[in-house]
Amino acid sequence: xxxxxxxxxxxxxxxxxxxxxxxxxxxxxxxxxxxxxxxxxxxxxxxxxxxxxxxxxxxxxxxxxxxxxxxxxxxxxxxxxxxxxxxxxxxxxxxxxxxxxxxxxxxxxxxxxxxxxxxxxxxxxxxxxxxxxxxxxxxxxxxxxxxxxxxxxxxxxxxxxxxxxxxxxxxxxxxxxxxxxxxxxxxxxxxxxxxxxxxxxxxxxxxxxxxxxxxxxxxxxxxxxxxxxxxxxxxxxxxxxxxxxxxxxxxxxxxxxxxxxxxxxxxxxxxxxxxxxxxxxxxxxxxxxxxxxxxxxxxxxxxxxxxxxxxxxxxxxxxxxxxxxxxxxxxxxxxxxxxxxxxxxxxxxxxxxxxxxxxxxxxxxxx
Amino acid sequence: xxxxxxxxxxxxxxxxxxxxxxxxxxxxxxxxxxxxxxxxxxxxxxxxxxxxxxxxxxxxxxxxxxxxxxxxxxxxxxxxxxxxxxxxxxxxxxxxxxxxxxxxxxxxxxxxxxxxxxxxxxxxxxxxxxxxxxxxxxxxxxxxxxxxxxxxxxxxxxxxxxxxxxxxxxxxxxxxxxxxxxxxxxxxxxxxxxxxxxxx
Numbered sequence: 001x002x003x004x005x006x007x008x009x010x011x012x013x014x015x016x017x018x019x020x021x022x023x024x025x026x027x028x029x030x031x032x033x034x035x036x037x038x039x040x041x042x043x044x045x046x047x048x049x050x051x052x053x054x055x056x057x058x059x060x061x062x063x064x065x066x067x068x069x070x071x072x073x074x075x076x077x078x079x080x081x082x083x084x085x086x087x088x089x090x091x092x093x094x095x096x097x098x099x100x101x102x103x104x105x106x107x108x109x110x111x112x113x114x115x116x117x118x119x120x121x122x123x124x125x126x127x128x129x130x131x132x133x134x135x136x137x138x139x140x141x142x143x144x145x146x147x148x149x150x151x152x153x154x155x156x157x158x159x160x161x162x163x164x165x166x167x168x169x170x171x172x173x174x175x176x177x178x179x180x181x182x183x184x185x186x187x188x189x190x191x192x193x194x195x196x197x198x199x200x201x202x203x204x205x206x207x208x209x210x211x212x213x214x215x216x217x218x219x220x221x222x223x224x225x226x227x228x229x230x231x232x233x234x235x236x237x238x239x240x241x242x243x244x245x246x247x248x249x250x251x252x253x254x255x256x257x258x259x260x261x262x263x264x265x266x267x268x269x270x271x272x273x274x275x276x277x278x279x280x281x282x283x284x285x286x287x288x289x290x291x292x293x294x295x296x297x298x299x300x301x302x303x304x305x306x307x308x309x310x311x312x313x314x315x316x317x318x319x320x321x322x323x324x325x326x327x328x329x330x331x332x333x334x335x336x337x338x339x340x341x342x343x344x345x346x347x348x349x350x351x352x353x354x355x356x357x358x359x360x361x362x363x364x365x366x367x
Numbered sequence: 368x369x370x371x372x373x374x375x376x377x378x379x380x381x382x383x384x385x386x387x388x389x390x391x392x393x394x395x396x397x398x399x400x401x402x403x404x405x406x407x408x409x410x411x412x413x414x415x416x417x418x419x420x421x422x423x424x425x426x427x428x429x430x431x432x433x434x435x436x437x438x439x440x441x442x443x444x445x446x447x448x449x450x451x452x453x454x455x456x457x458x459x460x461x462x463x464x465x466x467x468x469x470x471x472x473x474x475x476x477x478x479x480x481x482x483x484x485x486x487x488x489x490x491x492x493x494x495x496x497x498x499x500x501x502x503x504x505x506x507x508x509x510x511x512x513x514x515x516x517x518x519x520x521x522x523x524x525x526x527x528x529x530x531x532x533x534x535x536x537x538x539x540x541x542x543x544x545x546x547x548x549x550x551x552x553x554x555x556x557x558x559x560x561x562x563x564x565x566x567x
Binding site: 155159177180181182183185 | 535537538539540542548551555
């Protein structure tokens with residue numbers, strides 16, 4: 001408990017009127033990061049849970065770790081490094097600067113805004129900061145990571161009032177910014193390998209030739225080129241299991257995204273617009289990653305249960321629609337989630353209105 | 368109203384673009400490069416100034432019921448003058464601006480100022496008001512275009528500025544969504560300076 005004592009000792013310095021009182025938010029952020037706050041709500045009806053937002057976010061980070069580790073190994077594997085540990089170490093060293101840059105940029109902005117607005121530091125960035133490097137190609141320059149993180153945090157989040165108020169998923173917004181602003185650095189053949197090798201991703205090969213050079217098993221385990229986090233469907237499924245077991249992500253959204261994706265995949269397969277089995281879509285590109293970690297974002301997804309089914313189905317369906325029908329974007333997941341983020345409040349509105357109308361009818365029938 | 372205040376007010380505190388949120392459409396469309404943005408701003412200034420002046424001169428003679436049609440005739444005439452002038456002397460810019468010169472007719476600032484100001488004020492005041500509102504619009508356009516051309520193409524008025532420092536062009540700046548975000552940021556800054564504009 002030495003740490004607790006130390007924190008208590010320096011607390012007055014950072015409180016209102018203390019020497020470093022202006023850093024109050026920063027101190028508060030670190031204190032609640034280290035210890036569960038001992039304050040409880042005293043008035044009104046509240047559901048009490050020891051799981052505060054910070055811990056929810058940490059669970060999501062934990063759920064991301066399998067995909068992250070697998071992605072790191074895959075960076076080394078794709079670069080042709082022999083052995084599991086050397087390949088992993090190679091990928092780890094490539095990945096680490098991106099993660100650091102993303103966290104430092106994002107947290108610096110979050111802290112600055114929290115100090116300026118005199119509120120607590122929001123925890124949301126713990127997840128976004130890890131997601132951002134995971135949805136980018138490994139060769140992306142660090143300044144692009146920093147710039148798109150800054151864009152996502154300021155324009156995507158702080159403008160709307162911070163964590164919990166954002167309309168769009170910040171990590172996807174960062175990717176969208178980088179994708180549209182620096183297209184040559186974010187897509188194409190030259191960006192997916194950490195060494196001088198070049199080549200299209202499985203997704204791009206499927207889009208252009210209708211076949212890929214990797215086996216289905218490779219795509220499932222994650223031995224294909226692509227953004228760091230998205231390649232291993234197996235590791236993503238482990239993360240999904242963690243999220244579902246702890247009840248943090250909505251199983252309705254996750255399931256309906258896959259259902260929507262498969263439904264449209266088979267539809268396009270049936271009308272002959274694709275030359276490969278529909279389930280390939282779920283294994284290559286960012287489909288699984290987006291479905292598990294991004295579509296389920298509790299802030300930007302639909303809130304009502306019926307709304308979640310509609311939202312999820314549309315995310316999956318639109319992603320496949322963009323992938324198959326629009327040749328300019330081989331990957332549709334980012335655009336479809338962002339688009340549905342914008343529509344989520346509308347879906348909720350209609351679900352709620354319909355519920356009200358239904359219950360009004362009930363009252364009339366009773367009379 | 369005092370003439371000087373009449374002039375400065377639309378430039379900042381009551382700017383037509385960032386306070387009244389008028390003329391956004393053209394502000395997104397013609398601000399990829401500085402040159403067309405500047406020409407567009409000056410064209411709108413010309414139209415607002417002279418439509419205000421003409422309508423103010425005629426304000427006592429025009430029956431209220433047909434005033435909108437009269438306004439449209441005046442504005443459309445002025446826009447055609449501008450359009451022909453640009454085609455004659457600045458053909459390249461005119462081609463870049465394409466339909467947006469003609470669309471000045473539908474720019475809310477023009478008719479808004481005629482309705483809100485020129486119909487109830489003397490000609491000279493109305494003229495100053497038109498010039499000031501046009502310049503307020505032009506100022507925002509040039510500011511947005513400055514940022515977009517500088518960071519999107521690395522140039523200013525077509526001259527190399529950033530590229531020589533190894534700057535990588537941000538192609539998102541060339542898309543209209545970024546223009547909207549830039550205008551949003553300008554509004555953000557403007558409102559944090561002028562606290563009385565913030566909604567409660």
